[in-house]
Amino acid sequence: MTAAAGSRLGIELLSVFGLDPVAHVHLAADLGCGHISTGLTQVPFNPHAYAPWSLREDVALRRATLAALRERGVTISLGEGFGVRPGVDMRERAADLDLMAELGAECLGGVGMEPDAARSDDQFAALMEMAAARGMAVTIEFAPGLAIGSLDAALALVRRIDRPNFRVLVDAMHFFRSGGDVSQLAALDPDLIGYAQLCDVPRVATEPDYMREASFERLAPGEGGLPLAAFVASLPPSIAIGLEVPMFKRAAAGEPPLNRLRPAVTAAEAILNQMGDR
Secondary structure, eight states: OOOOTTOOEEEOGGGTTTOOHHHHHHHHHHTTOOEEEEOSBOOSOOTTOOOOOBTTTOHHHHHHHHHHHHHHTOEEEEEEEEEEOTTOOGGGGHHHHHHHHHTTOSEEEEEEOOSOHHHHHHHHHHHHHHHHHTTOEEEEEOOTTSSSOSHHHHHHHHHHHOOTTEEEEEEHHHHHHTTOOHHHHHTSOGGGEEEEEEOBOOSSOOSSOHHHHHHHBOBOTTSSSOOHHHHHHTSOTTSOEEEOOOBHHHHHTTOOHHHHHHHHHHHHHHHHHHTTOO
């Protein structure tokens, strides 16, 4: 069985806590999703004690991942791990971009962690050029506490860089917790938004450590307090929507990813179906 034809929904890397990319592809397809996000190496949070893996080092794993993608009708909608940060030069990551292009990644996920605005702009401009040369787009994901911490800051960066392959990634948790309102999204030129990530959380933070909550404990749509139907309705209708729903406590208790994530997929499908969209 292949993934549901035309499905906008995907399973994000953070949701599967170290699962290898071949199994990740099959999981997404089994859940009826059309895409995944992945990095080149395993995330450090691994409650199921999956075997270590690296798409950077393991040629056989890259081949197996490509075969699984073709077999199951799944695509890599977001290649993760391209944060702009102090001490890292994007121009030295050409080999990583080559690998993402080899895997068929449609877009690279950028995050702004460089406090020097001039250097940040330079690094993102370099990433744009390198990605464009390989036929890939780039997104900037904003989050409270990062150097690029709000929708307005992300939009300002995109407009400064001014490249056609650079757009904003809007994560539901980060958007609402940074003070965003859906009217802001609805008023934007749709070409400025390239990707979305869906989850639920309480509207007001209950955890003292924001990034810990974001990385380890989110909820399926409908289980928190975010206005997700309005959020999805305000997005461009063609963009991919990744389900970023890490549930570390449930994973550490032994619950497999298929069981953890099926309710999130079902709830997200219901939201899309309300708008006549799958």
